[in-house]
Amino acid sequence: MRRRPSPSRTSLPDAAVDELQSALVRAMAGPVPPGGVAGVSFGAALDHRTGTVYASAPLWGAHTRPFDLLGALRSARPDVRWHVVNDVTAALLHVADSPTAHDRGKILLATISTGIACRTMDRRTGGIPVDGCGLQGEIGHLPAFVALDGLPVELRCDCGEPGHLAAFSSGPGIRRLGEVVRDRAPDRWEASRLGAGLAAGATFETALAKALAEGDPVANRLLDAATGPVADVVRTALCLDPGIDLVAFTGGVATGLGDHYREALLRHLDRAGLYLTSEREPGWVRERILVCGPGEADGLVGAGLAALAGEAA
Structure with missing residues (x-):
C-alpha cells in the first residue's frame, strides 16, 4: 500500500489543469507492474461507458473540459489492462459484495x-x-x-x-x-x-x-x-x-x-x-x-472487483 497526495489545485496551486492531469496520469501509471491489470477508483464525475472525466471540483476546480482518463492511461502504459470506475461506484461495489x-x-x-x-x-x-x-x-x-x-x-x-x-x-x-x-x-x-x-x-x-x-x-x-x-x-x-x-x-x-x-x-x-x-x-x-465504518466501503477493494468483472467480461 502506497499513499501520496493527488496532484491537484490544492497541492499544486500554480499548475495549469492540463499539467495536473498529466502529473496524475504519471502518478497512477508508474506503480503498476509490467503487463498487469489495474482497477482504478477515481473521484470525479466520469462517463462510465468510456472512462472520460467531465469534471472534478476538488482536483481541478471549475474546469469542465472532458478528459479521456482511460485513453491517457492506456497511452502511458499500453502494456496494462485498465479498468476505470468512479470512486463512489467502487465503494458501492465493495458494500454490495459484503x-x-x-x-x-x-x-x-x-x-x-x-x-x-x-x-x-x-x-x-x-x-x-x-x-x-x-x-x-x-x-x-x-x-x-x-x-x-x-x-x-x-x-x-x-x-x-x-x-x-x-x-x-x-x-x-x-x-x-x-x-x-x-x-x-x-x-x-x-x-x-x-x-x-x-x-x-x-x-x-x-x-x-x-x-x-x-x-x-x-x-x-x-x-x-x-x-x-x-x-x-x-x-x-x-x-x-x-x-x-x-x-x-x-x-x-x-x-x-x-x-x-x-x-x-x-x-x-x-x-x-x-x-x-x-x-x-x-x-x-x-x-x-x-x-459505514473504516474499511467497510473501500474504493480500492471495489476497484479490484471492477477489474475482476471487466477481465471476466
Missing part, C-alpha cells in the same frame, strides 16, 4: 467527503444505471438551501456555482459553514468546545468530532445545518424509490463522525419524514440508514 448487504436488494451509497455524490445499484441484476452522459448520482451539485437562526446562508461550491449541496455539506463546505456560525455569533463560538479546540490548534475535523462527543451545542448546531440538505436527498430518494433497502454513507466526513452523523440525519428524517410512512412505520426509514 455481508452487510447480503439480504438487501437495492442499495444507495453516498460519499460525504471533499466532494459529495451517490450511486444506486440493484444487487439482483448487478446494474448501476447511468444517464445519457454516463453519469449517475451527482447529488453534490443539486441546489440546496441552509438557514442559520432563520437567516439564509450563501456559500459557493468548489465547482464555482453558488448554493450547491456540496457547498454546505462536504468537508470543505462544513468548514465554511462553521465560519458563518463563528462570524454570526463570535462570543458563542469562542465559548464552545468546538471554538476552544480550534483555538488550541486542533484540525477542524478533530475539533468537530471531539466537540460532538462532548455534547457541544455549537458543534451539534453546525452538524444539524450541514446534514439538512443530505437528509432532503435521502427523503426524496426513498419517496421516489421505496425499493431502496439500504442507504449507506461513507467518506471522510460521514465515517469520521460515525454515529453522530447518522443521528443528525435521523433527527431531520424524524422531524420531516415520509408522508404517512414515517408516522405509521417509523422504523422503515431508520432501519435503512447506515454509516
Whole structure:
C-alpha cells in the first residue's frame, strides 16, 4: 500500500489543469507492474461507458473540459489492462459484495467527503444505471438551501456555482459553514468546545468530532445545518424509490463522525419524514440508514472487483 497526495489545485496551486492531469496520469501509471491489470477508483464525475472525466471540483476546480482518463492511461502504459470506475461506484461495489448487504436488494451509497455524490445499484441484476452522459448520482451539485437562526446562508461550491449541496455539506463546505456560525455569533463560538479546540490548534475535523462527543451545542448546531440538505436527498430518494433497502454513507466526513452523523440525519428524517410512512412505520426509514465504518466501503477493494468483472467480461 502506497499513499501520496493527488496532484491537484490544492497541492499544486500554480499548475495549469492540463499539467495536473498529466502529473496524475504519471502518478497512477508508474506503480503498476509490467503487463498487469489495474482497477482504478477515481473521484470525479466520469462517463462510465468510456472512462472520460467531465469534471472534478476538488482536483481541478471549475474546469469542465472532458478528459479521456482511460485513453491517457492506456497511452502511458499500453502494456496494462485498465479498468476505470468512479470512486463512489467502487465503494458501492465493495458494500454490495459484503455481508452487510447480503439480504438487501437495492442499495444507495453516498460519499460525504471533499466532494459529495451517490450511486444506486440493484444487487439482483448487478446494474448501476447511468444517464445519457454516463453519469449517475451527482447529488453534490443539486441546489440546496441552509438557514442559520432563520437567516439564509450563501456559500459557493468548489465547482464555482453558488448554493450547491456540496457547498454546505462536504468537508470543505462544513468548514465554511462553521465560519458563518463563528462570524454570526463570535462570543458563542469562542465559548464552545468546538471554538476552544480550534483555538488550541486542533484540525477542524478533530475539533468537530471531539466537540460532538462532548455534547457541544455549537458543534451539534453546525452538524444539524450541514446534514439538512443530505437528509432532503435521502427523503426524496426513498419517496421516489421505496425499493431502496439500504442507504449507506461513507467518506471522510460521514465515517469520521460515525454515529453522530447518522443521528443528525435521523433527527431531520424524524422531524420531516415520509408522508404517512414515517408516522405509521417509523422504523422503515431508520432501519435503512447506515454509516459505514473504516474499511467497510473501500474504493480500492471495489476497484479490484471492477477489474475482476471487466477481465471476466
